[in-house]
Structure formats: C-alpha cells, structure tokens
Amino acid sequence: MRVLVAMSGGVDSSVAAALLQGDGHEVVGATMKLWGGPSDTGCCSVSDVDDARRVAQQIGIDHHVFNFTEDFDRWVVDPYTADHAAARTPNPCIECNRHLKFDRFLERGLVLGFDAVATGHHARVVAEAGGRWSLRRGADQAKDQSYVLHMLGQYQLARVLLPVGGMTKVEVREVAGRLGLRTASKPDSQDVCFIPRRGGRHSFLSTRIDLRPGRVLDQDGSQIGTVPAVEMVTVGQRKGLGPAIGDRYVTDVDAAAGTVTVGPLENLLDARIRLDRLAWVDAEPAAGERFEVQMSAHGQPVPGQWEGAASAVVLDTPVRRVAPGQSVVLYRGDAVVGGGTAVPG
C-alpha cells in the first residue's frame, strides 16, 4: 500500500512510520504546519518539523511539509476563541482531528495518490464482518486516544491506519530506541499546541476577544463576588474564584449576561447531556440503546442510554455537569460508537 504518515515530530508517529516502512509499505512522511504564531509546546514548531524530517531520513522515507495554517485558523483557532467568547469550553484537539488530520490531510493524501494515511494515535481500527470498520480503544489504557477520534466514520476508517494502537507507550519507546530515532525519549505533548506556556490561555484570548469582567452569583441570584473574565470560567470549576465561593462549584456561565452562577455540588449534578456535532462510527444508535459514556479524554466511563430524537445521553446516575463545548463519547465495550459536543440545557 502507499501510505502517507502524518509525522508530528513525536515518538508515536515516528514509530508509526517506521513500522509501516518495516512492513513493506511504500511510505512517505508529512508534517502539517498548523500554527503560524508563537508556540513552545505541542506539535507544530520548527524544531518538531526538524525532528520529523530527521526521523524520516533515519528510516529512509521522503518527508514533506504541508502548510495548513489557514485551515487551522479557520477550523480550530477561530472556533476556539468563539467558543470561549460564548463561555463554552472547547476541545481544539478534537476539532483538529475532525477538520485537519482526518479531513484536510486525508484528502490531500488521497489526491496525491495514497491508499491510506496513518497517524500515531493510540487507538485501533479493526475490520469487522460485512466490510465494516470499528474504532477501538488503544492497547495502552493510560494512553488510549479513541475519545479524541470519535468523529471518524466508515469513510475515514477505511482509509486510516493507526499502527501503534496495539502497542503500549513503553513498547513504542522501545522500538524508537532500538531504531535509534531521535524522538525516542521526547516527552509527550501535553498542552494546546497554539497556546504559549508563557502567558497561557488568558493572554492568548485577551489579544483576540474582549475579556469582560463578570459577577459571581449564588444559587439565589445574589452577587457574592466578581471575576476578571467570564470567558475564562468553566462549568464545574471551583478554584480561582475567590474565598467567597467556599466549597461551591460553578454551575452555569452566561457570557451574554456576564454572570457566573455557583452552587453546591448537587446543583452541578446532571444525568442528561444534550449533544450537537454528532458523529457516528457506523449507524446511529437506536433510542434506548445502552452504552458506556465517557466525558473527558481519560475520564471513567459511566453507564447511560441514548435518547435518540432529542440528541441526548441520559446517564443512570447523575454526574458533575459536562461543560458546554466538551465532547461526550459513547462506547460499546472497547469500541467507539460515536459522540458529540455538549450543549447547554
């Protein structure tokens, strides 16, 4: 097969490329330049491109750079700032997967004559009966990334390879070390790649949107404090809101009204989560079907059922409310069924 590997400059995609090459595929590596602004972490700085290029040289494959900065701004950075402006809590990595890695990059690969694209994600694409594909959790439970890939449908899964999904991170690093790849002991990227560590989210957002001070209200509506920027507050938060909050949690953020409502834990608990941006690995589930529901990248799945027409998940037991903008993913065993993005109410 002719395979185009998305090489971020990290160890996982380095090993993905090496494994495919070792399996006899015709492999070309490509690094997406996604962010044009200053960056010190994540996956798109010049030094990461250099690392990816050097790994490609070491394993003997061609390497190219694709400049997708405009697409990244349009599909990831702009929606990220717009979400914050509306007091939602976006997950930009998921939008990057949805629009960049498994759309723009995949389509570029297909146009260039490749049969498939590959990434270094820890998840598994498995061929099922009847020519269907499933997306399953990665073998390394602690590194499983199936949650951030929940938007992959049959079209993508038929054209995507995840060569390290069946390995543990330790095994990945062992392979990289054995091959002498310069990324073998490179630390995992942790943060949002376009937010510089210095200044962080606040300074990034403050140059793009007007951060407005807000009033902190208790559950009865009386003001108990203020916050410098409502756009920076997340549902479920309890730190950084001053001593008057006590042991209460943020239960609601209203950007338009400029208010943050806090309350006791029971006010934060909710069993029903409404979703938009729905994406299904295969057919949409039937109403009433039961799943394990995961509400953060490494969160503990809890049982619940799909409500169908209302595009909502109803959990058996109420949990702390999912902040609007966060992804909710349904699993059947270790297989992703699909998911969506939490919306208020």
Add this chain to the structure above:
Amino acid sequence: MAVYLDHAASGPMHPAARDAMVDWMEGGFGNPSGSHAVARRARLVVEEARDVVGRFLGVAPAGVVFTSGGTEADNLAVLGPLGTRPGAVVVSAVEHPAVLEAAAGSDREVRILAVDADGVVDTDHLKLLLDGEVAVVSVQTANHETGVVQPIARIAKIVHRRAPGAVMHTDAVQAAAWMDVAAFCAAADLVTISGHKIGGPQGIGALGVRDHVDIRARALGGGQEQERRSGTQNVAGIVGLAAAIRALDPARGELVGRLRDLLGRLVLDTCPEAVLTAPSAEKLPGHCHIRFPGAESEALLFLLDQKGICASAGAACASGAIEPSPVLLAMGVDKDGAGSSLRLTLGAGTTESDVRAAAAAIESAVSALRAGGRR
C-alpha cells in the same frame, strides 16, 4: 534521473570552480592575515580573487567585502550604512527576506516601495518616498521568484537626485548568473552577489562597495575586509567564487532563454488554465514562473518530486512549509493565485529533454490534481 529546475535556489558547481577549490585545499591553507610564507600564499589567492570579483561587480578591489553569502551581504548593505547616517530605509515590496528582514530589524522607519502588476518598482511611488531623511534604498536587480528585472540605472538616478545622502543598494544574487552586473548596476552604490547561484560554492558571497561609500561592520573582531567584515576569510570559498565568475559564459543566456520560452509554451499549451507570471516584463533567462489556479503549489510540487522533477514554489518558511508568496501578493495576485505558484528555474546545464520531461510531468500532475478535485 532527476530533472533539476531549481537553480534559483542553488545550482551545481561549475567544474572550474570545483577544481580551483580542490587545487587550493590540496596545496594550501593558512590565515590570510598572517605574516609568514604560508599565510602570504593564502593572502595571494584571496587578493587574486578580489581582483576578479571587483571587476565583475564594477568596483575597486578594495571595495569587495567577502561575506558568508548573499544574506550576510544584504544585511551588511542595509544595516551597514545606518552606522554613519540618520534616516529611513526604503525597500521594494518584492525584496528577498535577507533585505526585508534586515530593514525590519533596524531601528529605522521602513518605507515599502510598491511594484506594478509585473513586479517592477513604481518609480512615481519611489519619488514620493524619497526625501532628505532617507539613509538607504534597496532594490533588487532581478527578483528571486519571478526573475523580473528592475531598471536599476533609472532607480539609482532618482535616488541620487531626490535623496542625495542616501546609499543605493541592489541585490544582484539572481541577476549575477545572467547579466553584466558591472554595467547594469553601475549606478548603484552597493551590490550583492552569492557564490552558489552562479556556479560557485555555498557559504560565500560578496558585497561590492563603491569608493565613496562608508559602511559600518556588523561582524566585529579582527578588522578583516577593510574593517567591514571581521572573521578569517573563507579562502576556499573565495577561490571557488572567483573561478565561477571567470567561467560565466555570457552566450549561454540566449540558449537558456530559448529553453525557458519552450518550457512556458509547452506548459501553457497542455494546461489551459495556467497563467504565466509577468509575461511581458524583462526577465532573467532562467526563470519560468507559472500559476495554476485551482491547484495547490504544495500538492503540485509533491507530485513533481515523485516524478523526479525538482522545482519550487518560491517562498518557504524555516520549517520548509510553503507560504503564499509575498512577492506575488505585492504584485496584486490574490492568495489562491499566489498559492498555486510554480517556480521553474533553468541553469546552464538544462537540456531540451529536461524541459520536455518537466512539461509532461507538470501536465500529468495538474490533471491528477484536477481529477482529485480541490477543496
């Protein structure tokens, strides 16, 4: 076998340059600033080369400042005069980053000189930008992406009349392979060339400085190059640069120009949507710049690379990612047009079969991209 059409980026060394360097490195070494026999030999070859380069640039031998390449020479040309002059820096919008970034990195006001749709500087705009408060004007001899030639004599005349205190620099890095620099750039005060664009080695360049022009060094130290560029000279590189200049054959421009025209014609014939950049402007004979609306440079270059055709899009950042060309944007080409650019640059060794192979590969790549659809 690869077809190499990226000579504007870097070209193969002329055998005469390679031989001269090998001869030197096998027999000689030493620091040209020393006072003994070994050093004197090194000094001898440097000064012989200085005579050759001075003649080529049309400046006195003492006006030749050897540098590590075109970028350093451009930096010195833009920033060096500021050490002794107040005032603004005027640069054309289509300059190489070595000039634009040097200007931006100075502590001076930077005035950007507009170009017309062909990329030729607007001399009316130049007149508006010039006054007694200008220290340096930098306008390239020919453009690195499009090959479009600037009217240097006219520009220099305007500069010297309207801003008598200003120093006029021209970056002749691209032009030097094809033009009589001494004659064409005679009215400029400072002229940049680079070794590897004219059949010499990488890592060597020169700034030609006219007698009356004083510039302040950027690299400080032992005071080499008449205190205008400290650091032990790259003797082998200097030898290679001079040999490459001696080997330049003025007649090959006509031949290469004919091949370039053939290439443009073949591509336009087979790709009906293709647009030739600055079709009627005076251009260097090696440059063929074509846009393919609806195709993306990156994808096009990828497919050409797979077919063994080495070309470029013109502008790339440090990571190697292709950027929308600021040169084309300055010429009024829209972002999509600029992002569909292909720069094919021929060299003295380019053959008709190279040109035909490239045209065929371009046709097949462009039609593959069209079939794949564009997003």
